Amino acid sequence: MSKNLICVDLGNTTIHCASFTKNDIVLERSIAAAIAHREPSELTKLIEETTASEEGPWDAAYCSVTPDANALLENSLSGFVAEIFQLTASTCPELKITHPNSEEVGADRLANAIAVQTHHATPAIVIDLGTATTFDVVGTESGYEGGVIAPGLAMMTDYLAESTALLPKLDPILSVPKSLVGRSSKEAIQLGCALGFPAMIWGILEKVKGELAEREGKEPVVILTGGTAKELARSLDVNWPVDPCLTLRGLAEANTRNRERHLP
Numbered sequence: 632m633s634k635n636l637i638c639v640d641l642g643n644t645t646i647h648c649a650s651f652t653k654n655d656i657v658l659e660r661s662i663a664a665a666i667a668h669r670e671p672s673e674l675t676k677l678i679e680e681t682t683a684s685e686e687g688p689w690d691a692a693y694c695s696v697t698p699d700a701n702a703l704l705e706n707s708l709s710g711f712v713a714e715i716f717q718l719t720a721s722t723c724p725e726l727k728i729t730h731p732n733s734e735e736v737g738a739d740r741l742a743n744a745i746a747v748q749t750h751h752a753t754p755a756i757v758i759d760l761g762t763a764t765t766f767d768v769v770g771t772e773s774g775y776e777g778g779v780i781a782p783g784l785a786m787m788t789d790y791l792a793e794s795t796a797l798l799p800k801l802d803p804i805l806s807v808p809k810s811l812v813g814r815s816s817k818e819a820i821q822l823g824c825a826l827g828f829p830a831m832i833w834g835i836l837e838k839v840k841g842e843l844a845e846r847e848g849k850e851p852v853v854i855l856t857g858g859t860a861k862e863l864a865r866s867l868d869v870n871w872p873v874d875p876c877l878t879l880r881g882l883a884e885a886n887t888r889n890r891e892r893h894l895p
Contacts, residue, residue: 634690637681637712638746638882640739641695641704644761644785646674649879650681654887656876658684668700682711685753692716692886694878718742718885725888727774736775740767742881743856744775749884751854751872754847756839758832759878760857762786766839771847779835783860784828786822787854805829805859805866829866 635657646667649659660681667674682689691712695701701717708715715723718741720733720787726745730736743757746770757767758785761766767778783792784803792800798816803824811826813819836853843851855864856877864873 634688634713634839635682636886637678637679637691638879638881638886639691639693639698639704639708640742640878640882641693641697642739643696645761646677646704647879648677648681649876650684650726651883652685654662654883655717657880659879664697664700668703672698674703675710678707678711680861683879686826687711688713690714690716690886692718692882694742694882695716696739698736716886716889718882721798722889723885724893726885728770729770729773730775730777736777737765740765740778740876741775742878742883742885743767744769744879745884745888746877747852747854750874750877750880752852754843754849754851755854756836756843756851757854757856757877758836758860758863760784760863763855764832766835768784768839769808769844779839781831781835785822786893787824788826791820800810803828805862807866825866832867833865 634652637648644664645661646664649660650657660677662677680770681787689712691708694702705715718738720728723741743759745755747755749838753769753771755769757764762783764781764783765778768776770776788801789805791798795798801817805825807825813822840851853858853871853884857872860873
């Protein structure tokens, strides 16, 4: 009997998961990482809800940038799945990695590279908008090369609130107010995010894109993923592909490759 698959992206801020049947996403769920760490039963409940959409048997694939939480996740998965595959640089030999220190590359970034190869095109630059903003370069022949790590949108406002006595904490948004002169601390911070964050994205992207295009002989595809991907695309007024489940799709493909590699 073929097995269904649950894929989990274990991030710093959010745990994102989805159930797959024949490489198609059936159900997608997420939970704040802090809640899962504080109440492990909530993570188990999330796994249960995600797998309830289809009958088993189930396998699982996950990537993690929080190694201390791996055991927590595997314990929650153990009651629902037969086999658990963890994506790391050493478990995806089909992905060519030309980064000189592959073991320090976040597994979510490798999953994104695999998804780009499978569902989009190369050369490509993946912009993943999470706790950090990552720009990852995937070459046509060179595979995963490396990239750029910059602050995430929420990190900008969190840092201001934590490092100053009077500035408030707020949830940043990328919509620009009518007036470009902030009349309160909140408005001024919001303007800093709405104007500064997209400018940072453009500034980094243009440099990386230019170098990659020159090396590859053609313009790379730019793909957005992560929590504020759609909002950023609107803010930049671009029609780049937005794939909120890019990492999970990459995990599903990595699991397929791993399973095929171990067939007798």
